[in-house]
Amino acid sequence: MPSGAAPxxxxxxxxxEAKILSGEWLPGTRIPxxxxxxxxxxxxxMTVNKALSELAADGLIERRRKSGSVVRQPVLxxxxxxxxxxxxxxxxxxxxxxxxxxxxxxxxxxxxDCARLQIEEPVPVLALTCLHCAAxxxxxxxxxxxxxxxVPNAKNEAFxxxxxxxxxxxxxxxxxxxxxxxxxxxxxxxxLLQRPLGSACLAVERRTWNAEQPVTHVRLIYPGDAHxxxxxxxxxxxx
Amino acid sequence: MPSGAAPxxxxxxxxxEAKILSGEWLPGTRIPxxxxxxxxxxxxxMTVNKALSELAADGLIERRRKSGSVVRQPVLxxxxxxxxxxxxxxxxxxxxxxxxxxxxxxxxxxxxDCARLQIEEPVPVLALTCLHCAAxxxxxxxxxxxxxxxVPNAKNEAFxxxxxxxxxxxxxxxxxxxxxxxxxxxxxxxxLLQRPLGSACLAVERRTWNAEQPVTHVRLIYPGDAHxxxxxxxxxxxx
DNA sequence: CTGATCATTATGTCTATACATAACCAGCTG
DNA sequence: CAGCTGGTTATGTATAGACATAATGATCAG
Numbered sequence: 001m002p003s004g005a006a007p008x009x010x011x012x013x014x015x016x017e018a019k020i021l022s023g024e025w026l027p028g029t030r031i032p033x034x035x036x037x038x039x040x041x042x043x044x045x046m047t048v049n050k051a052l053s054e055l056a057a058d059g060l061i062e063r064r065r066k067s068g069s070v071v072r073q074p075v076l077x078x079x080x081x082x083x084x085x086x087x088x089x090x091x092x093x094x095x096x097x098x099x100x101x102x103x104x105x106x107x108x109x110x111x112x113d114c115a116r117l118q119i120e121e122p123v124p125v126l127a128l129t130c131l132h133c134a135a136x137x138x139x140x141x142x143x144x145x146x147x148x149x150x151v152p153n154a155k156n157e158a159f160x161x162x163x164x165x166x167x168x169x170x171x172x173x174x175x176x177x178x179x180x181x182x183x184x185x186x187x188x189x190x191x192l193l194q195r196p197l198g199s200a201c202l203a204v205e206r207r208t209w210n211a212e213q214p215v216t217h218v219r220l221i222y223p224g225d226a227h228x229x230x231x232x233x234x235x236x237x238x239x
Numbered sequence: 240m241p242s243g244a245a246p247x248x249x250x251x252x253x254x255x256e257a258k259i260l261s262g263e264w265l266p267g268t269r270i271p272x273x274x275x276x277x278x279x280x281x282x283x284x285m286t287v288n289k290a291l292s293e294l295a296a297d298g299l300i301e302r303r304r305k306s307g308s309v310v311r312q313p314v315l316x317x318x319x320x321x322x323x324x325x326x327x328x329x330x331x332x333x334x335x336x337x338x339x340x341x342x343x344x345x346x347x348x349x350x351x352d353c354a355r356l357q358i359e360e361p362v363p364v365l366a367l368t369c370l371h372c373a374a375x376x377x378x379x380x381x382x383x384x385x386x387x388x389x390v391p392n393a394k395n396e397a398f399x400x401x402x403x404x405x406x407x408x409x410x411x412x413x414x415x416x417x418x419x420x421x422x423x424x425x426x427x428x429x430x431l432l433q434r435p436l437g438s439a440c441l442a443v444e445r446r447t448w449n450a451e452q453p454v455t456h457v458r459l460i461y462p463g464d465a466h467x468x469x470x471x472x473x474x475x476x477x478x
Numbered sequence: 479c480t481g482a483t484c485a486t487t488a489t490g491t492c493t494a495t496a497c498a499t500a501a502c503c504a505g506c507t508g
Numbered sequence: 509c510a511g512c513t514g515g516t517t518a519t520g521t522a523t524a525g526a527c528a529t530a531a532t533g534a535t536c537a538g
Contacts, residue, residue, distance in 0.1 A: 007491060033518060044493045049519080057296065065519045066501040183422035183439040183461075200439040202422040222422075246521060272488060283523045288489080304489045305531040 012041050013051040014212075020060055020071050029071045031061065086142075086220075087166060090134040098136065099163045102192075103129035106148070106155060116145050117214040118207065124148040126155060128164050131192060138193045144218040150210060165218065172210055180205040186221070195223050251280050252290040259299055259310050262374075268310045270300065324405050325371045325379055325459075334373040338402045341431075342368035345387070345394060355384050355456040357446065363387040365394060367403050370431060377432045383457040389449060404457065411449055419444040425460070434462050 006014070019025045032040070037048040052069055055061045063069045090097040107113075109122040117125070130142040144164050146154045151172055159167060186193065186201045193201070202222045208215045245253070255276075258264045271279070276287040291308055294300045302308045329336040346352075348361040356364070369381040383403050385393045390411050398406060421444075424437045432440070441461040447454045 009491080035518080045519095046494085047492060049521095050491090052519090054296075057293075063519070064501080065499070066517055068518065181420060181441070183441040185439045198437070200422040200424040202420070202441075248521075274488080284489095285524080286522060288491095289521090291489090302489070303531075304529070305487055307488065 008041070008043055009047050009050040009054075012037065012043075012048060013054055016051065016055060017060060025071050027071050030067075031069050031071065033068050086132045086140060086163065090132070090139060096135055098133045100131045100133070101128060101159055102131055103127070104159075109145075109147075113145055116207075116217040117147055119147075119214055124155075128159070130159075130164060132163065139222070141189055141192055141221040142218060143221075144216060146216045147214050150213050150215045168216060172215055178207045184221070186223075189221055193221065193223050199223065247280070247282055248286050248289040248293075251276065251282075251287060252293055254280075255290065255294060256299060264310050266310050269306075270308050270310065272307050324408070325381075325402065326405060329371070329373040329378060334378075335375070337372045337375065339370045339372070340367060340398055341370055342366070343398075348384075348386075352384055355446075356386055356453040358386075358453055363394075367398070369398075369403060371402065378461070380428055380431055380460040381457060382460075383455060385455045386453050389452050389454045407455060411454055417446045419446075423460070425462075428460055432460065432462050438462070 016025075016031065025031060031037075034045045034048045034052065037052075038045045041048065052061065052063065056063050056069070060072060061069045062072045086099075087097045105127045107125060107127065109117065109119070109125045113125050113127070114120065114122060117123075124147075126146045126148055128142070128144045128146070130144065131138060132140040132142060142164070146164070146168070148155055151168065153171060154168075157167060162170075180203075182203050182205075184201050184203045185198045186195055187197070189201075190197045190199060195201070204220045204222070205218070206220075207217045255264075255270065264270060270276075273284045273287045273291065276291075277284045280287065291300065291302065295302050295308070299311060300308045301311045325338070326336045344366045346364060346366065348356065348358070348364045352364050352366070353359065353361060356362075363386075365385045365387055367381070367383045367385070369383065370377060371379040371381060381403070385403070385407070387394055390407065392410060393407075396406060401409075419442075421442050423440050423442045425432065425434055425440045426436070428440075429436045429438060434440070443459045443461070444457065445459075446456045
């Protein structure tokens with residue numbers, strides 16, 4: 001446990017959010033009114049109001065006067081970037097696949113590590129650097145941080161047969177992922193990828209949570225001239 | 240005017256937002272503290288607090304105890320891979336938007352054009368180059384090809400009010416889209432984006448179909464150092 | 479100069495209260 | 509029955525006051 005408990009309105013918010021995300025309160029469900037919730041949590045109505053206002057601002061519920069608050073139909077989001085398996089990615093294009101762990105270090109999370117996992121308090125982490133090769137040529141450089149609090153088994157895993165990403169998929173479920181895609185000029189990593197210094201690379205960062213617990217953060221660097229992310233999709237019926 | 244005035248805390252919020260967006264309060268500026276603002280607007284501190292809390296939740300300001308609230312450096316990020324409207328993208332982060340058609344040509348599809356639209360037989364097409372600016376600075380360079388077979392009205396459209404992307408959304412539905420994201424070193428386009436030659440840029444290509452008919456192909460170039468695509472999602476219940 | 483301590487200050491959280499407003503409902507009236 | 513009217517209810521907005529907490533800066537001991 002960190003230093004102190006979360007603020008009350010955040011606890012209430014989290015409790016309601018949990019019921020919605022778990023499916024206990026399905027879309028369309030009318031949730032208890034502010035006065036009832038205040039009684040339930042033993043607090044003032046204003047405190048509940050703050051929690052519900054935040055949920056409404058984040059689009060989880062919809063509020064109407066008199067009729068009360070209802071759980072909203074979730075917004076259709078394009079699940080474009082799947083948690084991808086680099087081996088599959090490489091073999092799909094018909095090349096041989098190989099990976100190599102270049103660095104491995106278990107440590108207490110540094111300040112930078114905390115930022116990567118978006119946590120406040122340091123936890124034990126495992127830092128890995130891994131090179132993925134296609135047809136014996138560098139394909140992608142992986143820099144990963146795994147929270148050992150979320151995945152204790154990682155500490156004793158050698159990653160001999162399965163690459164970290166593939167191993168993790170089998171080990172822990174995930175509930176939320178955030179992707180960030182940007183273009184960078186290759187720095188020192190350029191030599192590992194056998195590219196000239198300063199060449200354009202695609203950086204894909206992914207942060208994964210299981211429930212509210214951070215699981216892993218990974219940064220994948222792909223040589224830009226050799227790679228592209230492709231996503232194809234069809235929208236579901238919209239209103 | 241609608242029915243009545245906006246709530247006080249929203250007025251305050253809007254006033255502060257305006258100062259930030261207009262550039263009067265640049266990133267890093269410390270804004271007056273809650274008590275001062277309460278005096279300025281003649282209201283209770285709680286009301287100002289609500290306004291500032293919302294601004295903080297939306298990422299416009301950053302709040303720290305004791306040191307006060309400061310205007311945040313805006314993070315440019317786009318919701319990934321929606322059929323995105325660049326105007327909305329720019330205005331979301333609070334900058335003024337403007338676009339400019341740099342080139343416009345109607346022609347019979349060349350061999351390269353056919354490849355871009357993934358068609359075999361040449362059709363009449365409209366080729367456009369368009370520069371999107373945020374706060375009067377280049378934000379994104381658009382290179383678009385529209386199939387006049389699919390969208391005959393495009394031929395006589397001036398794209399004065401609406402940018403080609405926004406206009407198309409209203410003109411034709413789409414059923415499938417394919418995205419391709421890659422990193423490139425800026426070539427001759429670099430000067431249009433006011434970036435040094437060879438700097439890393441993010442290239443987003445999108446191809447759109449209506450039923451089986453190709454509609455458009457667009458290539459968007461974003462300066463890499465100023466932009467990232469972010470996607471956050473939660474998978475639907477998985478087995 | 480270094481480090482510990484403490485007062486100050488601005489925000490964070492919470493409460494109790496008040497009145498406003500929108501929506502729904504029921505009952506009245508023509 | 510249609511349509512108006514007013515009551516009830518739940519949320520929306522705003523306030524003043526209280527205490528908590530974090531960061532800063534100044535003071536003081538070693």
